[in-house]
Amino acid sequence: MTAGRVAVNGVVVTELGVKVDPLVDTVTVDGRRVSVASAPVYLAFNKPAGVVTTMSDPQGRPTVAQFVPVAQNPGLFPVGRLDFDTTGLLLFTTDGEIAHRLLHPSRHVEKVYRVLCDGRASEASLQRLRDGVALDDGVTAPARVKTLRSSGATTYVEIAIREGRKRQVRRMFSKIGHPVLELHRVTFGPIAIEGIGRAAWRALTPAEVVALRRAVDMPDDGGVR
Numbered sequence: 001m002t003a004g005r006v007a008v009n010g011v012v013v014t015e016l017g018v019k020v021d022p023l024v025d026t027v028t029v030d031g032r033r034v035s036v037a038s039a040p041v042y043l044a045f046n047k048p049a050g051v052v053t054t055m056s057d058p059q060g061r062p063t064v065a066q067f068v069p070v071a072q073n074p075g076l077f078p079v080g081r082l083d084f085d086t087t088g089l090l091l092f093t094t095d096g097e098i099a100h101r102l103l104h105p106s107r108h109v110e111k112v113y114r115v116l117c118d119g120r121a122s123e124a125s126l127q128r129l130r131d132g133v134a135l136d137d138g139v140t141a142p143a144r145v146k147t148l149r150s151s152g153a154t155t156y157v158e159i160a161i162r163e164g165r166k167r168q169v170r171r172m173f174s175k176i177g178h179p180v181l182e183l184h185r186v187t188f189g190p191i192a193i194e195g196i197g198r199a200a201w202r203a204l205t206p207a208e209v210v211a212l213r214r215a216v217d218m219p220d221d222g223g224v225r
């Protein structure tokens, strides 16, 4: 280090004890990148609309990878996906095991969405969502649904589902005759989006990582930084 072989974000550092943030800083030794992260990384991202949930896009559309520190965290990937126009909470991790468990249908991890739908959705039609609606790929599991606001032209609804089928919420609302105009995810299991600005991310706290691991029956020793 004192020989000037180490650089942080391109700036050579020679004093010992320099602090680096493994989530954002790039560290090189003799110009070659080294990983300063050994423990798994867990992030919560507030996805904006108009962004694809892939790490690269052949069509050149904006991707989620452009918003989170992928270069500093090799192996970082999104846990599941949100549609191009869906906004809100998307988790990222380098931990394949927890991602697998969080997405596995048998785990029934709850996801909560706020939905602005077309038209005035009656209690009777929302009840259909609670009970389960028949989609092309089968009847949906019971959901928790409540009206947050309603005007003549639109209804603002909160829906909690435990499945994760493709475009599920959009298809459920289309089925009851109230197509989704805006879709925003506010929680994924024990993790909430509150406090994360649009297009911003933050690392999960150690307590959140423990809660997430518990939600999928993993032990608490996540090696959280």
Ligand code: URA
Pocket: 081, 082, 083, 084, 086, 166, 167, 168, 169, 170, 171, 183
């Ligand atoms: N359901 C949808 O229809 N779209 C999403 O992006 C997430 C859940």
